[in-house]
Amino acid sequence: MAIELPQQQIERIREHGQETYPNECCGVLLGKEQDGRKVVLEILPLKNARDDSPRNRFLILPEDILHSDREARRRGLEIVGFYHSHPDHPARPSEFDREHAWPWYTYLILAVEKGHPKELTAWLLSDGRSFFPEEMRIAGDGNTKQISSTPSGSSSAATL
Template structure:
């Protein structure tokens, strides 16, 4: 049996709406939670030089989330981003950026899919699929 992570249907729907509302640029943000559970999302500005084809989470949002986690708030367990003209599958560019251990929630084509980055994975060489339990 594969890995499963809990996430509310309302959070997934919120992300799908945000992705649909941004057809010309990738949306992105952080996934917050704990073991086996995504409890919240933290939207961030995409500060990439080419946001139509790349994402870069605003460093100010990232630093603030780390500070909040150190103060007892929810911890960062991954991130999300959209593929405005693609599918909810990891791209070769995603594989290049994957570190390992973090969740990647991808949005594209009206779908949302969750992955975990690994050193060597079945998907794009760096990811394994994760089932989302609602």
């Protein structure tokens, strides 16, 4: 499966990561599953509800997920994934990410270095509780651009 999103939504994620630095940002990806891929049409930036360690953890409250799901349904969409940032750390899933992730959903991770958004990667959690890379594509003006699936220093994720 691949995930496809417009450049505008990528920029919104990058801005959210920059705004919340040095804390992690988080949000929901809204879209549809079409022809074997997830198509992101909107994002919902959310407040990181983590009080004890927001610099290296994020928390989306259950009521925020319920609100996001209702909003998605109202728009004829569904939740297809989540995003969050890793301030001053690589855009790779942490053990904490793995322990709290759900299968099927896409997890976009944005590296933010010294306040500047850098690498964005896409991941899926297998039923066996391991993350694996998900192909990421930029959609726009009827054209789709496939992104390299080899991030810096790794061969295990799609990257922007």
